[in-house]
Amino acid sequence: MTAFNLTPQQPANGLTVLELFCGGGLGAVGFKAAGFDIVKALDFDKNAVKAYRHNFGDHVEQADISTINIESLPSTDVIFGGPPCQDFSVAGKGAGVDGDRGKLVWRYLDIIAAKKPKAFVFENVKGLISKRHRSTFDGLLAKFSEIGYEVSWQLINAWDYGVAQKRERVFIVGTRKDLGFKFEFPKPLEGDYRSLVLRDVIGDLPEPIRQSNGGHLSNNYATNYEMANRLESFDRPGATVTAHHRCSYTHPKNEPRRFTVRECLRIQSVPDTYVLPDDISLSAQYRIVGNGIASRVAWYIGVALADQLKENA
Template identity: 65%
Template sequence: MGDFNVTPQQPANGLTVLELFCGGGLGAIGFKAAGYDIVRALDFDKNAVKAYRHNFGDHVEQADINEIEIDSLPDTDVIFGGPPCQDFSIAGKGAGADGERGKLVWRYLEIIERKHPKAFVFENVKGLITKRHRPTFDALIEKFNEIGYEISWQVMNAWHYGVAQKRERVFIVGVRKDLGFTFEFPKPLEGDYQTRVLRDVIGDLPEPDYRNNHTYKPLSEADAKIANNVPSGGDFKDVPDELLPEHLRFLKNSKRSERNGGQGFAFKRYRMDDATHTITSDSTQKRTLKLHPYQPRRFTVRECLRIQSAPDTYVLPDDISLSAQYRIVGNGIASRVAWYIGRALADQIRLNSKA
């Protein structure tokens, strides 16, 4: 395995972080590389916490944020992390702020209000700004404003920031009003905008094996048969009808969109000179199976980690199931995007701090 790393370590910036909904730590990679000291991290998922601890140490704790005593949390300069986003996801059921997990958004707000950090960084799915959830989003922004924060938000596409993935996420950055500035989102560095492709991030990897997370979940026999016939850059529509199961044949020949009613997978084979679409928690996207450019298989966990811009030094423990490993990677924040935001925020706090 190589020494892949696109989050170069910056000098310590003197700022402390409380990380909420930390997952397996893909966002932490970026924030630590940007020079922050993460003093405490919380997540509800035991596998994510195990992965985080394995890579970063014992400041992580498995906890339900609704149950935790807010006063027991450390006071830090920055609070980083966004509540689980499935309720706002276009792919999810769309229950929004009334869904069980949606309530976590309001708990997050309560923690910000009580802890009153200099700044917070909140990441979530793009679904949060769709028409359906826009009232919730606007209410959230309004609340952050009411509790004393200047708010900036932006949809960031990881592909614009040196990541080989067209992953769009909403980032909300709040800066405490007494600091007297509004966060400005970073511009892509020279050569980063829509440049990174699969060849750059997985082109040097050897054949899959069981070391260093370079393994994958095999396809079923039926799926493998289809995958074998999907051409480079193509999808299931390029497979002859006689090789497709009935529902995919119907989908291929109908005018309906690619939403196949949840019956089996659609398929997409990427080329080495493509960036992928969003790597998701089950290594499929709206039930579209992402295929390796020239092998009839899914991407390995390590390939997914690299597509998420995580360095090879980040390793998921072997005693976490493959499904859980894919989930940890797909739910994470693209490490280089977190690095960009972390750097910009630290620079702007330093520039605007009153001497």
């Protein structure tokens, strides 16, 4: 079994990053591989922070971004990350900006207004551009412009960018107006567009260790053998890996079962070098993976942003 990696390491680009709502670092995988130096990362969830620290080091801090002293944050070239998205989810209650998590969208904007990075990358669920929340989205774009940013946005399906998963997420990229350019989203590289299927990313993995409910993982390959509700196909991309379903689609091979954490990581385009610590519960591991940004999509956007910042320095 060869080591799985869809985020080839680019040379250091000399740009620094403050990562907000960093989760377990799936997006950080892509940004680091794109050549960025992440100098500070913040998240409220202790398990996500533990996973991030295990893989990337001590620059991560468990903190409540809604109350942190903004002046204490480092000034960086780029701010990266998406506020928790449940309040904008089509499947959720749809509380939007009135929800506790929805309010973090405006906190994110306050931090950018105060720190004035050259650029920011904001990621959120498709529901943010739904009819219910479109006025919030348009208001957010207007506010980003007011505080001095040229803004581009796109609904990105990870499957279009070399990820074996149908995962649609909204990305907003802002560049400071004094830099004189507007970010252009990258086109998929040749061979990436809707090309990978589950067989390509998980077909070589061993059958998992059988695991009882609530037990602890061994090397990210254990699984619960609870029956799940949807049979996947090796010849298609995976459905969206979610946090609350614990990747609850049925594996297409052999005995019906859930996907393992490692399988979910690969479906999220995370390299095998990324490992979740054994002392994080199985349910928390699934949540970390489901909440993450697909690593290869972050890599694509990171590479394009670094190139465009360099061209317009």
